[in-house]
Amino acid sequence: MAGSSVGTSGAPELRLGAFDHRDPPALDGLRACVHCGICLPQCPTYRVLGEEMDSPRGRVYLIRAAAEGRLSLTPTFTRHLDLCLGCRACESACPSGVPFGQLLEATRGQIERQASRPLGQRVWSRLLLSVFPSPRRLALLLGAARFYQRSGLQRLVRATRLLRPIRRLAALDALLPNTLPNRERTLPEMVPARGRRRGTVGLLVGCVQRLLFPRVNAESVRLLARAGYELLIPRNQGCCGAMHLHAGRIDEARSLASRLMAHFGREVDFVVTNAAGCGSAMRDYPHWLRGDPEVEAFSLKVRDIAELLAECELPLQRLDVTVTYHDACHLAHGQRVRSQPRQMLARIPGVTLVELADSELCCGSAGVYNLLQPEMADRLLTLKLECIAASGATVVATGNPGCILQIDRGCRARGLAVEVLHPVELLGRAVREEG
Numbered sequence: 001m002a003g004s005s006v007g008t009s010g011a012p013e014l015r016l017g018a019f020d021h022r023d024p025p026a027l028d029g030l031r032a033c034v035h036c037g038i039c040l041p042q043c044p045t046y047r048v049l050g051e052e053m054d055s056p057r058g059r060v061y062l063i064r065a066a067a068e069g070r071l072s073l074t075p076t077f078t079r080h081l082d083l084c085l086g087c088r089a090c091e092s093a094c095p096s097g098v099p100f101g102q103l104l105e106a107t108r109g110q111i112e113r114q115a116s117r118p119l120g121q122r123v124w125s126r127l128l129l130s131v132f133p134s135p136r137r138l139a140l141l142l143g144a145a146r147f148y149q150r151s152g153l154q155r156l157v158r159a160t161r162l163l164r165p166i167r168r169l170a171a172l173d174a175l176l177p178n179t180l181p182n183r184e185r186t187l188p189e190m191v192p193a194r195g196r197r198r199g200t201v202g203l204l205v206g207c208v209q210r211l212l213f214p215r216v217n218a219e220s221v222r223l224l225a226r227a228g229y230e231l232l233i234p235r236n237q238g239c240c241g242a243m244h245l246h247a248g249r250i251d252e253a254r255s256l257a258s259r260l261m262a263h264f265g266r267e268v269d270f271v272v273t274n275a276a277g278c279g280s281a282m283r284d285y286p287h288w289l290r291g292d293p294e295v296e297a298f299s300l301k302v303r304d305i306a307e308l309l310a311e312c313e314l315p316l317q318r319l320d321v322t323v324t325y326h327d328a329c330h331l332a333h334g335q336r337v338r339s340q341p342r343q344m345l346a347r348i349p350g351v352t353l354v355e356l357a358d359s360e361l362c363c364g365s366a367g368v369y370n371l372l373q374p375e376m377a378d379r380l381l382t383l384k385l386e387c388i389a390a391s392g393a394t395v396v397a398t399g400n401p402g403c404i405l406q407i408d409r410g411c412r413a414r415g416l417a418v419e420v421l422h423p424v425e426l427l428g429r430a431v432r433e434e435g
């Protein structure tokens, strides 16, 4: 329950049980849980471990007990919260509207500030968070990774299993795509619409997307322009703050969000993203930057690219291929976008779209979860690969760069002859340019 203690400044500091006053998890959100258990079968970690405390209901119970002062932020508490993927499958299932994603992010912020973690874990997670959401640092890392691959060092390391004892580094090595793109493609700041004009969109180029999958951004630009959208692509737009938010670094996420929003003026009709995690975070800005109508207006303009392209009639050529679709968690659960990517793909002549069993089960990627919790991520990836193999598809389409990396890594390791693509890449193959 709420109480007060004396803070470092000497002023009384309001506390909510074990939580401090900075963005504590909302009590009304916690109290909304009626313990029905409907969410349990949808939770990936519960499905793998079968432990109540690794289920959404168990985690809500733990957070509420801490908020009511019945529990402190012990290593056990932290472990159950760390193991959560933040996939929000529980939110889709919950009939009471428990805002699990926001509760988790707020609790992680508290853990970040108050709980102690082993040094190695702290250093690794800080390192990942300082590299992945920073295009400059990520470019440096990828430069080193290209040298590591092309010099033959990677082959040697893998042959000698040198990284085997260092599980997290081995996970990073395994995640590297076979062919890393040479460098980021610089996109123009403005691209005119072609044909009948539909409106103006601002494109978020993302951090991982722009460096690891520049072809996804290039196809996004080409297809949106061809569909009649003028594009504004602000330089130095920065990071949306999604990874910081998921890690509970809420103040950093807030300042990144404010910087990003300043780059997209009022003249755009939509802010478009092709990365599910970014879209989900941007739609959640009003929760973390409460009371600002400008933030609300920005968030209402956010669209996943599939939402726009599914409505457009593009001239399509035939592609004879069997495709299956994996629902990225932050697209399906975070943004409730499920039908549009499927519609977009099914419309391509010659494409046979087969449903993937358990398509909404997390693949284990979850931001940098696969590098922080590689064992659980591997177990979930195995479940995903079994469904992919059973689907008979030769292409898996999914709308998030993290999922592409994770599923591609699994397919390579298992020897599955399956191509893993973003839906716009597949659509781009069907929309060829004349001449």
Ligand code: SF4
Pocket: 042, 043, 044, 045, 046, 054, 055, 056, 059, 083, 084, 085, 086, 087, 088, 089, 090, 091, 100
């Ligand atoms: S966010 Fe995902 S992993 Fe976490 S409790 Fe909900 S369903 Fe389970």
Ligand code: SF4
Pocket: 032, 033, 034, 035, 036, 037, 038, 039, 040, 056, 057, 060, 090, 093, 094, 095, 096, 097, 098
């Ligand atoms: S479905 Fe919702 S109300 Fe039911 S146990 Fe899960 S979180 Fe609580």
